[in-house]
Amino acid sequence: MMKRFAVAVVLCLSALTLPVAAQESPAAAPAKPEVHTRELQAAMTPSKALEELKAGNARFVSNATKRRDWSAKVVATASGQFPFAAVLGCMDSRVPVEIVFDQGIGDIFGVRVAGNVVNDDELGSLEYAVKVGTTLIVVLGHTSCGAVKGALDDVQLGNLTGLLAKIHPAVEAARCGNSKDDVCVTKVAEKNVLQSMKEIHERSPYLAKYLDDGKVALVGGMYDVATGKVTFLEH
Numbered sequence: 501m502m503k504r505f506a507v508a509v510v511l512c513l514s515a516l517t518l519p520v521a522a523q524e525s526p527a528a529a530p531a532k533p534e535v536h537t538r539e540l541q542a543a544m545t546p547s548k549a550l551e552e553l554k555a556g557n558a559r560f561v562s563n564a565t566k567r568r569d570w571s572a573k574v575v576a577t578a579s580g581q582f583p584f585a586a587v588l589g590c591m592d593s594r595v596p597v598e599i600v601f602d603q604g605i606g607d608i609f610g611v612r613v614a615g616n617v618v619n620d621d622e623l624g625s626l627e628y629a630v631k632v633g634t635t636l637i638v639v640l641g642h643t644s645c646g647a648v649k650g651a652l653d654d655v656q657l658g659n660l661t662g663l664l665a666k667i668h669p670a671v672e673a674a675r676c677g678n679s680k681d682d683v684c685v686t687k688v689a690e691k692n693v694l695q696s697m698k699e700i701h702e703r704s705p706y707l708a709k710y711l712d713d714g715k716v717a718l719v720g721g722m723y724d725v726a727t728g729k730v731t732f733l734e735h
């Protein structure tokens with residue numbers, strides 16, 4: 501509330517100090533914050549959404565991310581949100597999905613859990629995302645994933661044991677077992693992305709219908725913690 505109030509005060513003061521002619525000039529008009537509106541979301545196809553994420557990651561990799569007026573975005577999105585994509589990613593602190601895809605407030609849904617594994621609550625979250633107009637779901641794994649290494653090492657730790665068990669099918673599919681081997685860890689992480697995609701399709705009849713109709717796309721990607729680059733998986 502304080503931030504909104506502060507923004508409102510700044511806008512009022514700047515309006516008061518501008519000459520009338522300047523207020524009418526397009527060049528002097530306050531920049532409209534770039535946010536995803538209902539119209540923009542409705543025009544977004546799955547392929548356009550994917551292109552937008554690819555372009556955002558390219559900006560991130562080249563250190564050319566958009567400059568954003570965050571306070572203006574908070575105000576502009578206060579009355580509603582129209583995100584164009586949902587990302588199921590790992591909780592790893594090096595893979596914040598909004599940042600690596602250079603997205604702002606109100607642009608994408610972020611669902612994050614160690615090892616980007618699938619459970620009922622996440623499926624419900626993704627179903628909500630699609631219900632409100634999202635046309636793309638991305639499962640994003642990453643290199644050097646601690647959850648994958650934990651699954652490879654068969655770590656037993658409280659509730660984490662059950663979470664890591666969800667990664668075991670990927671360990672078996674990758675046919676390698678050394679958590680110190682980066683190639684193996686990446687291979688398991690990729691298989692785990694494919695496993696999560698399979699589960700999303702199989703365990704959510706609601707999402708499956710949209711996916712089968714082509715109204716929503718489901719893609720997998722791998723984020724490289726050494727380069728910042730996301731490589732989308734062919735499957």
Ligand SMILES: [Zn+2]
Nearest residue numbers: 590592645646
């Ligand atoms: Zn991870």
